[in-house]
Amino acid sequence: MEAGSAAGWNRGPLRAWRLWALMPILLLVGTVAVFVSTGSSLLDLVGRAPPPRDEFDIRRVEFKPGEIRIRVTNPQREELAIGTVTVDDAIVPFRLDGPSSLGRLRSSTIVVPYHWVEDDPYTVGVTSSSGIETSFAVPAAVESRGASPRGFLGYALIGLLVGIVPVALGLAWLPSLRRADARWLASFMALTAGLLTFLAFDALGEALQLQAALPSGFQGTGLILLGVAASYLGLTFVAQRASATARQERSAPLEGAALAGLIAAGIGLHNLGEGLAIGTSIALGELALGTFFIVGFMVHNITEGLGIATPIASGGRVGLPRLGALALIAGAPAIVGAWIGGFITSDLLGVLFFALAVGAALQVVVEIGRYVARKAPGGLSSGHVVGGYLAGIVVMYATGLLVG
Amino acid sequence: MPKHRVTRRRLLAAAAPVVAATPFAKLALAAGDHAEHAGMSMTAMDHAAMGHAAMIGSDALAPGGPHERDALLYPPAALGHRPGRVREYAVAAVDRQIEVAKGVFFSAWTYNGTVPGPVIRATEGDLLRVRFTNGGSHPHTIHLHGIHPADMDGVFEIVEPGASFTYEFPARPHGMHLYHCHSTPLKKHIAKGLYGAFIIDPPEPRPEAQELVMVLTGFDTDGDGENNFYGVNGPAFYYAKYPIRVRRSQTVRIYLANLTEFDLINSFHLHGDFFRYYPTGSTDHYEYTDTVMLCQGQRGIIEIDFAHTGRFMFHAHQSEFTELGWMGFFEVVD
Secondary structure, three states, rough: HHHHHHHHHHHHHHHHHHHHHHHHHHHHHHHHHHHHHHHHHHHHOOOOOOOOOOOEEEEEEEEEOOEEEEEEOOOOOOOOEEEEEEEOOOEEEOOEEOOOOOOOEEEEEEEEOOOOOOOOOOOEEEEEEOOOEEOOOOOOOOEEOOOHHHHHHHHHHHHHHHHHHHHHHHOOHHHHHHHHOHHHHHHEEEEEEHHHHHHHHHHHHHHHHHHHHOOOHHHHHHHHHHHHHHHHHHHHHHHHHHHHHHHHHOOOOOOOOHHHHHHHHHHHHHHEEEEEHHHHHHHHHOOOOOHHHEEEHHHHHHHHHHHHHHHOOOOOOOHHHHHHHHHHHHHHEEEHHHHHHHOOHHHHHHHHHHHHHHHHHHHHHHHEEEEHHHOOOHHHHHHHHHHHHHHHHHHHHHHHHHHH | OOOOOHHHHHHHHHHHHHHHHHHHHHHHHHOOOOHHHOOOOOOOHHHHHHHHHHHHHHHOOOOOOOOOOOOOOHHOOOOOOOOHHHHHHHHEEEEEEEEEOOEEEEEEEEEOOOOOOEEEEEEEOOEEEEEEEEEEOOOOOOOOOOOOOOOOOOOOOEEEOOOOEEEEEOOOOOEEEEEEOOOHHHHHEEEEOOOEEEEEEEEOOOOEEEEEEEEEEEEOOOOOOOEEEEEOOOOHHHHHHHOEEOOOOOOEEEEEEEEEOOOOOOEEOOOOOOOOEEOOOOOOEEEEEEEEEEEEOOEEEEEEEEEEOOOEEEEEEOOHHOOOOOEEEEEEEE
């Protein structure tokens, strides 16, 4: 009884403090309530809000046999209702998968029965109940394939070719790297850092471009920051843990297979975004999907395998299963990305994936930098390292020309 | 005068249940169980829905209920010739939200709450008196076509909101005329909906006929200087949803006027038959044809003696206008 009452006595003030911490929030709720009930008259003192734009955000227009599917989102705060739908300036009957009156950031799919002509351009228009027409031009109608076992396999093969295969091929440089002397090895490490920096910039550019097309409510730039911070700090945490278990020393730089694993993870996140971009482009018929494109990506990505192989070369022997696992970590996300992009097409996910790739790549660059600074003859400022770093960027740029 | 001040927001809220219940309940029903998701196979109904020929009756994407627009379609009866008789009309400008296409609303300026405005009809020699009250939020006038004194022309006598003006003059010459607001900016005042049909009957009455009024209308709902919707007497596809029933035994007389803004021309085309077209309807001169072209303000009288019963389409012979709402049907019966 005594102990209980003592605990109760102790808990009393504690509870009071907690309540006190709630005070600002309660006051805010009260103030907001007062403002909401009288706010419009207050705003009338300073002006009048313009009417909402009432434009839809048309994300995706798909052509299926005998029908056109239009995905619309309401990007504004005010409710937005679908009134009429036009195809090439003709009002058409339609049905809806989803609500006809959309709340903020809610979506619906408009299904229009239509005999469209392969490869012809089309302009679809969606008019709001307030009479504002949002149109979306499709340069050429191409049938978009839905989720099917064939499509699933197709995207997997594309992911395999642009992701896993080049990385695995790049890993085959390992025996040659093992014979290289320490200065050249440092140079290759720097080259890896250079190409990862290039990938980080590339992913940042993609993320910024994608977010610009998002409705402002999604706050694309904030999402990018979140993705970059999450992956950078997440990988930092993982690297610390890995180095602590390996060497009982918290701040030691990673090396050998552990560093290779980290690089593979960073590259894997990049390939996830890359796969997503490829899958989306294919699904929307925006991509001239040729052998040249696939070959370009393979040449571009073989350098990623080199990057993973380099730190292993300086460490102990690593078995074939371990190498296979590294190739999968770095390359397999391209398959997952292609599936997501091909079947879901979400610019929001695209932004997030590319942002994750930015943070991951930068973290790995920092990790490599720490390793090179400590282990390489001549440290970070040696000619081999500086030259290697710049060479990494040049290699990525040059092979990137094949893809663009 | 009823002064409707419906805000956009409130209207949306009111329209929400209607909009939610639409837009293609009927089609979804007809398409059946498998309609809800992708991978649906093509049914006969889906095929039918792809052509406008099928857009008739409840499948037509038109707002409104039956007979709602009868006052605009069927003119008041012609009266015999009695010079000096007074014909009085009260017309008020009213700002109003109107549904111009299924689920789409337009902030219109109207005469007496509708676009087009009421049909004004007089017999040649009648003393026409139009009492105009401006219940709108902008200065307006009524400019009637025809022969009248300069101070009755509705150009200089701008009627401010809340003010009134009476136009008074002997009606002449006989024919199909029109009226519209002549305040500046002119384009805006017409595009917003301030216009209507003005019929002057000849001293010698025209032969008995089933009389209809068709004012060609267009609506630019997003303000980009191009019409988003077209129609006859207002809403898109209205007479596709509610075909106009006429008897084969009697001449059908249509008082036709084009008041669409922005587009250089509009037209009228009848399926399955020919008609006599009297340009402006002030002389006996006519053309025998099935298609007529009108610039803005041009008008005339059409007389059809249907040879067959059945459903006959009429529409603009600009395919674009047709597919944006200017299309309807005659249901010709014995």
